[in-house]
Amino acid sequence: MKKRKNKGQKRKEVIGFDVSMMRPFMEGLLKNMEGGIFAIDLNRKIIFFTKAAEWITGYCLDEVLGKKCRDIFKSDTCNEECPFDKVLKKNIPVHMRNVTITGKYGLKILTSRSFFRLDDVHGNTRGIAIIFRDITELQNLRQQVIQSEKLAVMGQLAAGVAHEINNPINGIITYLHLMLKQLAEKKMDPEVWEKNLRLVERETIRIGRLVRNLLNFSRKTEPELGSVNLKRLLNETLPVLEDQFLIKNIKISEKCEDEIPDVLGDHSQLQQVVMNLIVNAIQAVDNGGCIDVALAAEGAKGSECFVALEIKDNGVGIPEEDLENIFDPFYTTKTGEKGGVGLGLSIAKQIIKAHHGRIRIQSKVGKGTTVSIRLPTP
Ligand SMILES: Nc1ncnc2c1ncn2[C@@H]1O[C@H](COP(=O)(O)OP(=O)(O)OP(=O)(O)O)[C@@H](O)[C@H]1O
Ligand SMILES: [Mg+2]
Numbered sequence: 001m002k003k004r005k006n007k008g009q010k011r012k013e014v015i016g017f018d019v020s021m022m023r024p025f026m027e028g029l030l031k032n033m034e035g036g037i038f039a040i041d042l043n044r045k046i047i048f049f050t051k052a053a054e055w056i057t058g059y060c061l062d063e064v065l066g067k068k069c070r071d072i073f074k075s076d077t078c079n080e081e082c083p084f085d086k087v088l089k090k091n092i093p094v095h096m097r098n099v100t101i102t103g104k105y106g107l108k109i110l111t112s113r114s115f116f117r118l119d120d121v122h123g124n125t126r127g128i129a130i131i132f133r134d135i136t137e138l139q140n141l142r143q144q145v146i147q148s149e150k151l152a153v154m155g156q157l158a159a160g161v162a163h164e165i166n167n168p169i170n171g172i173i174t175y176l177h178l179m180l181k182q183l184a185e186k187k188m189d190p191e192v193w194e195k196n197l198r199l200v201e202r203e204t205i206r207i208g209r210l211v212r213n214l215l216n217f218s219r220k221t222e223p224e225l226g227s228v229n230l231k232r233l234l235n236e237t238l239p240v241l242e243d244q245f246l247i248k249n250i251k252i253s254e255k256c257e258d259e260i261p262d263v264l265g266d267h268s269q270l271q272q273v274v275m276n277l278i279v280n281a282i283q284a285v286d287n288g289g290c291i292d293v294a295l296a297a298e299g300a301k302g303s304e305c306f307v308a309l310e311i312k313d314n315g316v317g318i319p320e321e322d323l324e325n326i327f328d329p330f331y332t333t334k335t336g337e338k339g340g341v342g343l344g345l346s347i348a349k350q351i352i353k354a355h356h357g358r359i360r361i362q363s364k365v366g367k368g369t370t371v372s373i374r375l376p377t378p
Contacts, residue, residue: 032051033050034052035132036055036056036131036134037053037132038129038132039118039127040084041126041127042125042126042127043068044069044070045066046068047065047127049061053132056109056111057103057104057109073101073103074101075099076099076100076101077099083096084115084128087115088117088125093117094114096115097135098112098135098139099112109136111132112132113130114132115128115130161210165207168203168204168206171199175199175200178192178196179192206341225264225265226266227262227264228262228267228270229260229262230295230309230375231256231260234254234293237275237278238254238293241278241279244279248282248286248287249288250288251288251289252290252293253291254293255294256296257295259297260295260297261377262377262378263355263376263377264355264378265355265375266355269351269354272348272351277344277371278293280345281369283340284317285313285314289314289315290314292312293310293311293312294310294312295308295309295310297377299377305376306375306376307375308372310370310372311370312368312371313369314367315368316365317364317366323361323363326361330342330343352373352375355375356375357373358374359371359372360372360373
């Protein structure tokens with residue numbers, strides 16, 4: 001009878017050497033890792049503290065050994081959000097970003113941290129290990145990059161805005177002059193007045209939309225994070241656009257898996273993305289066109305890592321040479337009545353990027369366009 005290999009044996013074969021022989025290697029690895037590691041026992045007392053943990057916190061091993069971790073680090077999550085019990089009982093690793101801990105001499109350190117359970121070779125739980133990184137510098141750099149990216153974009157925006165606002169304003173002034181002239185000559189034609197007022201209304205709405213988009217663009221880029229269920233978000237957003245589907249007699253189909261895990265996101269920003277994309281699809285299709293919206297989770301059941309949203313239309317499509325420009329601020333091919341501002345996709349991209357997601361557009365002229373978004377689950 002074939003003897004079944006236990007897990008440990010199998011692992012040794014896969015790695016190609018006996019891990020237990022590698023103690024110096026492991027120690028070297030721990031000592032030289034850039035991220036700090038410390039471990040606490042079941043009484044939450046510190047039992048292990050690496051060199052990098054010393055560098056980051058400013059504490060020496062002797063100062064922290066045997067002390068309760070909350071007394072040392074006074075993290076802002078110590079009270080309500082300590083993941084100790086969750087990690088211990090459910091054996092689920094917990095990752096936390098942007099947690100401030102207190103180092104030696106009251107130094108505030110912004111960290112990202114991962115907690116996981118420590119079991120010994122007999123399967124007995126001994127405590128919890130915490131890997132953490134100082135992301136203060138990273139955060140500062142990220143803010144600087146965001147700021148300078150924004151300034152660069154703002155430069156482009158200024159020229160575009162002047163142009164975009166100037167056109168409708170010229171139109172409004174012309175129509176108003178015509179009406180004032182008729183008024184002065186006491187030759188008011190209600191039909192002409194109605195037509196002119198409608199045009200003034202249309203142009204004013206266009207300026208309003210431009211200003212709204214600009215405000216969104218310059219708003220804080222960091223999303224306000226919470227649990228967002230994209231299925232619910234779609235169910236809230238599609239009815240808002242119902243009139244537009246009806247006017248163009250558009251067939252809208254929704255394909256959605258039963259259970260879609262939540263993503264970590266800013267509800268109103270994500271809603272804005274969906275709106276922008278569906279409005280683009282509506283504008284791209286002819287009367288009687290189709291828009292298919294699909295939502296699916298990616299990854300093994302119970303541990304899905306992404307939620308994928310796809311918006312597919314059978315509209316005009318985008319020429320290959322234009323595909324590289326469509327995310328640029330103020331890039332638009334919509335003229336006249338449709339009058340696009342060219343900010344919809346750049347705002348969508350900016351928001352998805354801030355959510356650590358990806359947005360991709362595939363298109364064929366005359367066949368249609370598919371926009372795919374993937375957002376990570378927490
Ligand atoms: N679904 C689509 N089908 C065909 N072309 C599209 C589609 N989505 C975007 N585009 C092209 O990409 C360009 C940029 O889109 P974007 O949403 O950024 O701006 P816009 O729709 O022109 O104006 P705004 O959204 O600011 O009102 C559009 O002008 C259009 O040429
Ligand atoms: Mg648009």
